[in-house]
């Protein structure tokens with residue numbers, strides 16, 4: 370007689386579950402591997418690739434995603450980030466704008482990740498024609514990409530509104546007013562002002578704020594690139610944010626690929642959709 374608890378049938382249940390879960394894991398791994406192989410094949414076959422990227426491309430470089438649950442939109446500020454990052458807020462509460470901007474928008478130590486690097490390499494090899502990005506961190510250029518359409522501008526460019534003088538992001542980050550006048554008020558210390566001669570003009574980041582329109586030249590360039598591409602890879606965006614969804618309509622090429630951590634409503638219409646972090650996906654490709 371068998372002691373209680375060692376009934377072979379009962380003992381086989383947990384084993385069966387473990388084996389089943391293991392089989393599922395193997396299946397997921399195989400699916401993921403086969404999807405990477407499919408993506409490799411698509412990239413190998415394509416000669417005019419365009420990459421369209423959203424916030425998810427930057428999160429793997431440590432830059433928080435605006436709209437994710439752990440992102441900026443759920444953090445505690447006196448105003449919602451959409452309000453602070455608006456044109457009217459910049460005009461009326463410039464000091465508050467810059468306080469937030471310096472703390473939450475400038476990630477000057479961030480480095481390109483595997484996705485940025487792979488895309489730069491694809492461009493160098495002549496296979497990728499353009500990167501269209503919603504990100505404002507300049508990481509594609511830092512990785513070596515040349516033809517980049519920055520739909521929302523870049524924190525790396527800042528201009529005096531009075532004389533047009535250029536200032537880099539470090540100037541904005543480190544500005545303390547002493548560049549202008551030692552007796553500057555608190556407002557003057559926190560709001561970056563032009564240091565050219567006696568200009569003192571207000572400096573504004575070349576970033577498209579809420580309530581502001583996108584640059585027509587950038588849009589036209591992005592549309593031209595997307596409409597002549599044979600492969601469009603969309604990564605790190607759920608495609609719900611304007612103008613992403615609108616731009617995808619211009620694609621008439623052979624392969625539409627979506628790479629996003631979570632699934633999107635566009636997955637079904639894509640030739641290939643991969644629900645994995647984009648850096649991980651690109652690190653597995655041979656380019």
Ligand SMILES: [Zn+2]
Pocket residue numbers: 529530531532533534563564565568569570
């Ligand atoms: Zn100036």
